[in-house]
Amino acid sequence: METIQNLVEYYDELFPVTQAQYDFYTGLMEEFQKPVKFLTIGCGTGVMENYLAKQMTDVTGLETIKDLLESATRKHRTQLMSLRFFKMSTIEMVRFLGKNFYNVISCLNDRIIFIHDKILLRKFFFDCKQLLAKDGKIILQLSNYNLYKNKSSSVMPEISSVRVSLSSKLEYVNDEEYAFSRNIKTGSGKILPVYQKASVYPIVPWEIEDFAKEAGFTSIEYFADFEKNLFTPQSPSMVVVIK
Known part of the structure; x- marks a missing residue:
């Protein structure tokens, strides 16, 4: 049972976008030809997406939770930014979004574990591979479920x-x-x-590696946080870069 409306008021303060995260994504922008194309799966209230769009990037945010999506949409105050939000699940995204289009696909704040079926998790990695342009990357942020x-x-x-x-x-x-x-x-x-x-489904590092390799990805890096500190077996969380 979900009562997400209890979280919406406090979402931005409980899941703030840190300066380290801004710096991490600013670094990603420098790796690709402009305009860099970002897709966020589980975009929450859209704070990071609005920041990215202000940097003259092309941004798409997906959210399944209506209350969070409405909050994200309210933050989009100017039509001059290339920014859009859709109510869409990972199951639907490969049907409706452009293939070979995105440079960076992100799924942060543990949202990946709510793809609670192992078969659908495998599909998630295959679908991301289809949506990514050449040399594109997946960025995951989640707890260390080991x-x-x-x-x-x-x-x-x-x-x-x-x-x-x-x-x-x-x-x-x-x-x-x-x-x-x-x-x-x-x-x-x-x-x-x-x-x-x-x-x-509390996915762990070896499963991420297996699913990513099955989908055709060849490189996986683990960090303890967006500051790129060393990830260890005892790190409470991880940032995963897959390409």
């Missing part, structure tokens, strides 16, 4: 802002099935549910 996989229940690191905190729990159901629960706690102590036992 720290949690196959444990009966794991409490993940809390995310907090000045006003609220966000707690998350991953539960092993059976075989390859996992349930993800997430709650917001306000300053007054009120608990607001976001996800209640949502089906997820």
